[in-house]
Amino acid sequence: MPNLHLLGTGAAISDPHRTTTMLAVSENEAPHHTVVVDCGGDVLQRLQACDRPIDSVEALIVTHAHMDHTSGFPLLMEKVWLDGRDRPLPVVGIEPALAQADRLWTAYEPVHAGWEGIPPIDWQEVTQKRDAMVWNDGPWTVTAAPVNHGDTPNVGLRFEHQSGPVLAYSCDTAPSENVVHLAQDADLLVHEANGTPGDNHSTAPEAAEAAAAANVDRLLLVHLPPGDKSAALKEARATFSHTDLGTELGTYSF
Numbered sequence: 152m153p154n155l156h157l158l159g160t161g162a163a164i165s166d167p168h169r170t171t172t173m174l175a176v177s178e179n180e181a182p183h184h185t186v187v188v189d190c191g192g193d194v195l196q197r198l199q200a201c202d203r204p205i206d207s208v209e210a211l212i213v214t215h216a217h218m219d220h221t222s223g224f225p226l227l228m229e230k231v232w233l234d235g236r237d238r239p240l241p242v243v244g245i246e247p248a249l250a251q252a253d254r255l256w257t258a259y260e261p262v263h264a265g266w267e268g269i270p271p272i273d274w275q276e277v278t279q280k281r282d283a284m285v286w287n288d289g290p291w292t293v294t295a296a297p298v299n300h301g302d303t304p305n306v307g308l309r310f311e312h313q314s315g316p317v318l319a320y321s322c323d324t325a326p327s328e329n330v331v332h333l334a335q336d337a338d339l340l341v342h343e344a345n346g347t348p349g350d351n352h353s354t355a356p357e358a359a360e361a362a363a364a365a366n367v368d369r370l371l372l373v374h375l376p377p378g379d380k381s382a383a384l385k386e387a388r389a390t391f392s393h394t395d396l397g398t399e400l401g402t403y404s405f
């Protein structure tokens with residue numbers, strides 16, 4: 152059975168118990184095929200907190216260049232090296248996101264230049280178009296589509312498990328036709344609810360509209376700003392009743 156792990160559910164600044172939005176997928180039958188999405192914090196510590204070992208990571212997807220989605224990349228590399236990984240680490244994303252991760256790692260070059268046995272980074276570029284292939288290995292087929300995040304190129308994702316279940320992730324975006332496309336008939340839609348209208352993010356009711364338009368089974372709100380979310384949740388449920396706030400470090404089978 153496939154699982155979603157919400158490794159972080161906050162916006163760049165959020166509540167004391169929510170870190171930046173990062174997620175992973177895994178499955179019970181093959182715990183050594185975890186795919187992680189974004190690293191705007193200590194993503195591997197969060198993965199361990201969800202009972203998935205560091206060595207289970209088969210790929211890292213980076214969605215876009217913003218700090219709250221990429222800034223933990225050098226720490227992730229240090230950790231996989233200390234953990235003894237020797238196989239390459241696939242890092243997958245659109246060109247601007249990969250370039251940002253590469254710059255961050257290169258900034259630490261004076262530190263890691265003498266380290267022995269750092270696992271090779273297998274950069275895999277994703278085309279910025281609808282239904283672009285992201286990852287097709289093990290139980291997962293992952294595709295992407297550009298979303299609407301102002302001047303910053305960004306993609307949403309669709310994860311199809313070989314046994315049928317589907318998960319979609321909006322990433323950071325104002326309301327976007329491509330999110331509805333990615334989420335069509337999905338079991339689970341993880342949608343950001345950071346924003347106020349018109350600021351390159353979505354509100355909770357706008358996320359609910361996407362969930363209803365895509366005919367998904369369940370909506371989880373992430374990228375949550377600080378403060379009370381009860382009014383936003385109530386508004387979202389008025390449009391799409393099966394809506395919940397994402398639980399920090401929550402694991403959801405789907």
Ligand SMILES: [Zn+2]
Pocket residue numbers: 215217300323
């Ligand atoms: Zn962003």
